[in-house]
Amino acid sequence: MRPHTPVGIVSAALWLPHGRDTAADAVAEGRLEARVARDLGHRHLPVAEDVSAPDMAVRAASEALGRSEAVAGDLALLCHAWMYYQGHDLWSPPHYIADQLGAHAALPVGVRQICNGGAAALELAVGRMSLETGVRYALVTTADRFVPPGFDRWRSDYGAAYGDAGTAVLLRQPAAASDALLLRSLHSAAAPQLEGMHRGNDPFARLPRDVSPVVDMRRTKRTYLREHGTDDFQKINRDMIRHVLRRALQDAGVRPDDPRIRLAVLPRLGAKVLNADWIPVLSALLPVPMADWGTDTGHLGTGDLAAGLHDVLHGEVLRPGEIAVLLNAGAGFTWTCAVVEATRR
Template identity: 70%
Template sequence: MRPPVPVGIAAAAVWLPHGRDSAVCAVAEQRVEARAARDLGHPRLPVADGESAPEMAVLAARSALRSGGVPAAGLALLCHAWMHYQGHDLWSPAHYIAHQIGAHDTVPVGIQQICNGGAAALELAVARLSLEPGERRALVTTADRFGAPGFDRWRSDYGAAYGDAATAVVLRQPAAAGDPLLLRSLHTAAAPHLEEMHRGADPFAELPRDNSPMVDMRRTKRVYLRENGIEPFNKVNDDMIRHVVTGALRDADLAADDPRIRFVLLPRLGRKTLESAWNPVLRELVAAPTVDWGRETGHLGTGDLPAGLSEVVRRSALAPGQIGLLLNAGAGFTWSCAVVEAPGRD
């Protein structure tokens, strides 16, 4: 997807709770295996203490709107993405966030695409903005809280440990002077047949967690791997990373060796997974180095790519005219690559 007119990222924010769960304590208390903790490479994970996921999203949203100088009343669209329970049944967290920040004239939309939800929300928001004339603004939020007993942040998945957090990104079309980043392109692809990895042999349940008292992606993945082995998934993962990176570069009119590309930002997965499944193919594709800014947070569920945007701005990682690529993926499976640029000075 290439926006028809430049889309400005007016602001991006991450809200992290104060609590932390250290890997050292988790190993000592036998909540994670020592080898698994080493492979993950996260010294600690952020842990919410009392804040619900939607409440965290409100805090991130207020921070981003304040930084971008955008009033909530001026938002045309609010997309909220999540992967884990949001605190109420048959209820819309997107509408709650809009209510709490005072975005009473916006259209709130909920996005559930598991870990790629933040990227999907950004893509849908940009597409919606492009359909309307004049200046339009949208807010994308993500939030997840991975608390027990329903979720084990260290052991519910292979290759990822989950941190509690919320993110918010303010989009402006057309871009305005002072926007720290421009979204040049966002390319997404999917392999729907891999949905079985998170379903396994389980029957369709009548109620949440009927099949298992805790979210256990390891269990369903083991069923898939017994049937298919790991190689088919590895090949699809390699192919899809290639597909979204080359597609995003093409949409942004960029060559893979363009010296303006300063880095390729990895999703916030475990260190061993990134080294074995992501870095080799990316080093073949793009001349720029890969970077990993997720050591201190772990995987943020739907929030990895939006959190990456926030880090690009916070670190002033791009000089005017320079470009960054941000990668993401999620169960389903779906992969995305965003191309952002720091605007040149007039």
């Protein structure tokens, strides 16, 4: 998808709580195997001790708005994505976030697409902005808090450890000269035949965690892979990474060997997964550095792509006219690639 009217990324924020759970402590206390800690490569994970997930989104959103000339009343759309429990049962987190910000003219929308939710929310926001002439500012937020005993941040999944965070990305259409980044393109693709990896053979439950007291994606993945093997998933994953990258670059009018491409930003997965399944595929197509910025955060649930945008902006890794490519994926499965260009320092 290439926006017909240029979309500016006005600002991006990543709010991390002060608490940390180190891999060394987790291994010493028997909560994590030493071998798995080495495979993950995360030194520590951010832990929100007393801040809810929606409140982390509010803090990130306030920061993003504070870095712009916009105010909450200017927002026409607020898309919030999340993966895990937000603190209440039959309740709408995006409406809470909009109210806390004072964004009472905004349409709040919730997005549930597991780890790719933030990327999906960004794509939906861009699509909505392109259809309505009155939409000038849109805000995309994500937030997840992976609290025990229902979720084990170190051991609930293979190849990823989960950190708590809130993110926010403020969009403007049409883009202004003062916007730091221009969203050149965004492309997503799915392989719904893989949804069983997060279902296994479990029956449909009557209520959350009725089948298992702890979210255990390892268990459902083992069940799925025993039946289907690993080859099909690995092939589909690699093919989809190539596909979304090529299509996003094509939509942006950029060749893979374009010297303006400065780096590719990886999802915040474990080092072993990135080195086996992501970096070889991307490196074969893009002769640029691969940025793994998840060492000190872990996987941020729905927030990886937005966190990557924040780090591109605040790390000042792009000169004007240079381009970054950001990759993401999530259960279901869905893959997304975004192409952004720096317009100014």
